[in-house]
Amino acid sequence: MTVAADPDQAARAALEALSTARVAQTSSTAERVADALREQVVEGRLLPGVRLGEQSFCDAMRVSRNTLREAFSQLVAERILVREAHRGVFVTTPGVADVHDVYRSRRIVEPAAVRHGENARDEAAVSRVRDAVEEGRAAAGREDWAGVADANQHFHRALVGLAGSTRLDQQMDLLLAEMRLTFHRMGTHRDFHEPYLERNDAVATLVERGELEEAAREVADYLADAETRIIASLSGART
Amino acid sequence: MTVAADPDQAARAALEALSTARVAQTSSTAERVADALREQVVEGRLLPGVRLGEQSFCDAMRVSRNTLREAFSQLVAERILVREAHRGVFVTTPGVADVHDVYRSRRIVEPAAVRHGENARDEAAVSRVRDAVEEGRAAAGREDWAGVADANQHFHRALVGLAGSTRLDQQMDLLLAEMRLTFHRMGTHRDFHEPYLERNDAVATLVERGELEEAAREVADYLADAETRIIASLSGART
DNA sequence: CGTCGCGCATCGTTCAACGATCCGGCATGG
DNA sequence: CCATGCCGGATCGTTGAACGATGCGCGACG
Numbered sequence: 001m002t003v004a005a006d007p008d009q010a011a012r013a014a015l016e017a018l019s020t021a022r023v024a025q026t027s028s029t030a031e032r033v034a035d036a037l038r039e040q041v042v043e044g045r046l047l048p049g050v051r052l053g054e055q056s057f058c059d060a061m062r063v064s065r066n067t068l069r070e071a072f073s074q075l076v077a078e079r080i081l082v083r084e085a086h087r088g089v090f091v092t093t094p095g096v097a098d099v100h101d102v103y104r105s106r107r108i109v110e111p112a113a114v115r116h117g118e119n120a121r122d123e124a125a126v127s128r129v130r131d132a133v134e135e136g137r138a139a140a141g142r143e144d145w146a147g148v149a150d151a152n153q154h155f156h157r158a159l160v161g162l163a164g165s166t167r168l169d170q171q172m173d174l175l176l177a178e179m180r181l182t183f184h185r186m187g188t189h190r191d192f193h194e195p196y197l198e199r200n201d202a203v204a205t206l207v208e209r210g211e212l213e214e215a216a217r218e219v220a221d222y223l224a225d226a227e228t229r230i231i232a233s234l235s236g237a238r239t
Numbered sequence: 240m241t242v243a244a245d246p247d248q249a250a251r252a253a254l255e256a257l258s259t260a261r262v263a264q265t266s267s268t269a270e271r272v273a274d275a276l277r278e279q280v281v282e283g284r285l286l287p288g289v290r291l292g293e294q295s296f297c298d299a300m301r302v303s304r305n306t307l308r309e310a311f312s313q314l315v316a317e318r319i320l321v322r323e324a325h326r327g328v329f330v331t332t333p334g335v336a337d338v339h340d341v342y343r344s345r346r347i348v349e350p351a352a353v354r355h356g357e358n359a360r361d362e363a364a365v366s367r368v369r370d371a372v373e374e375g376r377a378a379a380g381r382e383d384w385a386g387v388a389d390a391n392q393h394f395h396r397a398l399v400g401l402a403g404s405t406r407l408d409q410q411m412d413l414l415l416a417e418m419r420l421t422f423h424r425m426g427t428h429r430d431f432h433e434p435y436l437e438r439n440d441a442v443a444t445l446v447e448r449g450e451l452e453e454a455a456r457e458v459a460d461y462l463a464d465a466e467t468r469i470i471a472s473l474s475g476a477r478t
Numbered sequence: 479c480g481t482c483g484c485g486c487a488t489c490g491t492t493c494a495a496c497g498a499t500c501c502g503g504c505a506t507g508g
Numbered sequence: 509c510c511a512t513g514c515c516g517g518a519t520c521g522t523t524g525a526a527c528g529a530t531g532c533g534c535g536a537c538g
Contacts, residue, residue: 104404112351165343325530
């Protein structure tokens with residue numbers, strides 16, 4: 001580390017750096033446990049319907065029961081887990097009705113977010129949309145279909161990011177996490193996610209050109225199509 | 240209740256009814272505690288910035304500390320409370336940035352929900368919009384300005400209810416709860432909420448006539464206006 | 479006057495325990 | 509053979525107490 005000639009100056013610089021980069025107080029054991037569990041679920045290592053016994057997970061993650069329960073509560077609020085009284089918590093198994101409801105919500109939020117994207121932050125937000133498209137292409141290039149699925153999620157998150165509202169972003173994250181659970185119930189991701197690579201590209205270029213109305217309409221069609229395909233695939237399998 | 244001639248048929252009907260109407264297991268002490276606290280906050284008895292000490296609330300509500308903490312966690316997730324590490328939980332004090340963000344979200348969601356209201360449930364959903372308008376009128380008639388504020392919230396909730404998505408409804412409830420906190424920071428509710436009675440009526444009649452595009456545009460204007468007024472009132476007061 | 483340290487109050491986390499509830503298996507009776 | 513009822517084990521919901529960690533206020537000291 002370089003020692004500044006003027007210590008006062010150094011202190012001021014350090015203060016500025018610390019104020020900019022928010023203090024990483026990601027502590028709170030419960031939060032870390034929740035993060036770990038959430039990751040296990042979205043990665044597909046914990047499949048829908050699996051029961052998460054308190055006792056077994058307590059000593060597996062080396063935390064107390066109360067701490068674990070606090071993490072569970074958070075994930076239940078995120079709809080990732082469901083709690084059945086005196087029976088335990090389970091990984092959510094989204095039903096057809098849930099998929100329908102999620103897509104009704106997405107059909108409201110996503111096109112509107114694209115249509116009324118705040119002009120100010122467009123530079124960065126638009127590039128995030130493009131980045132997601134490229135990420136999907138790259139993953140498809142190396143036949144990493146799980147990666148394509150991830151990129152797809154990033155794409156839709158970037159779309160609502162155009163609205164520039166933190167709260168909308170968080171709501172979208174919840175919806176996307178729920179979609180991941182649904183995908184895990186379906187077969188391989190390839191058949192489903194691959195066709196959307198080009199549609200993502202089309203939407204991205206429309207957004208880049210500022211043709212937001214067109215882009216919004218395309219997204220709406222996109223979502224309607226995806227919903228019917230998912231529901232077909234879901235009712236084709238076991239209920 | 241009518242006794243069916245065929246008892247087997249009756250049993251089948253009863254089974255169907257029970258499967259539809261989910262069993263009301265609203266127990267769980269933590270949930271009840273959370274409900275009680277939430278009510279205290281939205282009613283304005285617990286004002287923004289107030290600190291909620293664990294010890295004092297434990298014996299006040301006759302529950303254990305762990306149970307109370309579980310309720311706290313839920314309310315923190317709802318943004319009604321904020322938790323500062325090793326300092327305690329406080330009633331959220333929304334800043335100008337929060338109001339801005341909330342309204343960016345509302346300007347996306349509410350007009351879109353009105354514009355793309357699902358036609359199926361319209362009969363009931365539309366009447367809920369009208370009911371909220373009448374509720375506001377009645378409250379204004381007896382000079383109950385807090386009641387007018389409530390009716391206003393019901394009105395906007397009914398608007399997103401037109402979309403027919405449970406998840407969207409819940410998101411809207413969170414946003415409205417946050418708005419309540421903001422209102423409590425502002426002065427009396429009368430000056431702010433009274434002018435919107437007629438605009439609510441206008442929107443309701445547009446919706447009833449099926450002129451959804453017009454209604455959505457009106458709602459968008461409505462929200463933009465409300466935001467500027469709130470932010471003005473908020474920055475006029477103390478930060 | 480400003481800074482440093484100390485004690486107190488509170489929070490975060492853990493542990494042990496008791497009653498309540500659910501699940502599975504067994505026995506009894508038709 | 510199948511249905512009904514009962515019982516034990518396992519798990520959850522909730523409580524109470526405890527220990528270390530952290531933040532805050534106050535006094536002492538330079």
